Amino acid sequence: MQDKLQLTERKNIPFFSLPLWEKTKICGHGFSSRLGGVGVERTISFDMGFKGGENPSRVLENRERFLAIWGKNNSVLCTGEQVHGRRVSIIGREELLAGRRAFPKTDALVTAERKAVLGAFCADCLLVFFLEPSVPVVGIAHAGWRGTCKGIVSRVVRIMKRQFAADPQKIQVLMSPSIGACCYEIGVEVIECCRRSSWKEEMVLYPAGKSGHLYFDLRASNRNVLMKEGIKSNHIFGNDFCTKCDSSLFYSYRGSGGKITGSHMGIIFLRDTGSDH
Numbered sequence: 453m454q455d456k457l458q459l460t461e462r463k464n465i466p467f468f469s470l471p472l473w474e475k476t477k478i479c480g481h482g483f484s485s486r487l488g489g490v491g492v493e494r495t496i497s498f499d500m501g502f503k504g505g506e507n508p509s510r511v512l513e514n515r516e517r518f519l520a521i522w523g524k525n526n527s528v529l530c531t532g533e534q535v536h537g538r539r540v541s542i543i544g545r546e547e548l549l550a551g552r553r554a555f556p557k558t559d560a561l562v563t564a565e566r567k568a569v570l571g572a573f574c575a576d577c578l579l580v581f582f583l584e585p586s587v588p589v590v591g592i593a594h595a596g597w598r599g600t601c602k603g604i605v606s607r608v609v610r611i612m613k614r615q616f617a618a619d620p621q622k623i624q625v626l627m628s629p630s631i632g633a634c635c636y637e638i639g640v641e642v643i644e645c646c647r648r649s650s651w652k653e654e655m656v657l658y659p660a661g662k663s664g665h666l667y668f669d670l671r672a673s674n675r676n677v678l679m680k681e682g683i684k685s686n687h688i689f690g691n692d693f694c695t696k697c698d699s700s701l702f703y704s705y706r707g708s709g710g711k712i713t714g715s716h717m718g719i720i721f722l723r724d725t726g727s728d729h
C-alpha cells in the first residue's frame with residue numbers, strides 16, 4: 453500500500469516512511485524506531501533526544517546515523533525547542549545563512565529551503581509531517597495533547613497558505629506513530645483543555661470501560677482540525693501504531709510509567725532537484 457506508513461530499512465536502520473512520498477522524490481522523510489542505534493545501556497537503543505538519560509554524544513551519533521540514510525548530517529538539522537505550544541517558525545535563507553538551527557519556544561517548523569532538514573522529537577506525542585508539492589514547501593509539527601488542543605496543525609496550514617501560497621487542497625499530511633486512543637487515558641486537565649479549546653468540536657474523546665474514564669485520540673483530533681482547514685481526507689495519511697502497545701519498536705513515556713524514556717525523531721526536507729538520496 454503506497455498510502456500506508458511502513459516500516460522499512462536502509463543502511464541497516466529500520467525506520468517508518470510513506471511509500472507514496474518516497475516515490476514522488478520531492479521530499480525526503482522518515483520517523484525513527486527504537487532500533488538501529490549505538491546506545492545500549494538504559495534505553496535500547498536508538499535514542500534521539502537529550503532528555504532520556506542517554507549519553508549526549510551517543511544521541512548525536514544516533515541522529516547522525518539516522519540522517520546519513522538520506523546523505524544528511526547534524527549541521528543541517530533544524531529543530532524547535534518543543535514547549536507544547538503552538539508557535540510555528542519559518543526557516544528561510546536568512547536563518548540558514550546566519551547558522552540558526554535551534555528555534556526557541558517552537559513546536560512546528562516550515563521551510564521552502566532545500567538546504568534545511570526539519571526535525572522533531574517525541575515519545576508518545578504525535579509528529580505531523582506536511583508537504584505541498586506544487587510550491588514546494590514542507591513542515592513538521594509536534595503535537596501532544598496541549599499542541600493538539602491549541603490547534604498547532606491549523607497554524608501550520610495557515611502559515612503555508614499565507615507565506616508560501618500553498619493550496620490546502622494540495623497539502624498532504626503524514627502522521628507518525630503515537631500513543632493510540634487504546635492507551636491514552638486522560639484526566640481532568642486534558643478534558644478541561646479540550647472543553648476550552650477553540651477546536652473543541654474537533655477533539656475526539658472516548659469513554660471506555662466501566663470506570664467511564666476518557667481516552668484521547670490524538671490522530672483523530674488532529675485529522676479533524678486539518679479537515680476543518682480544508683485538507684482533503686484522502687491527503688491525510690494516518691496509521692494504527694500505538695507507541696505504548698508496541699515496546700519492541702517504540703519508546704513510550706506512558707509505557708515507562710511516566711519515567712524518562714528515549715525519543716524518536718521525525719525528519720522532512722525538500723530534495724535537491726536530481727538528488728539520488
Ligand SMILES: [Zn+2]
Pocket residue numbers: 631632633634635694695696697
Ligand atoms: Zn495502545
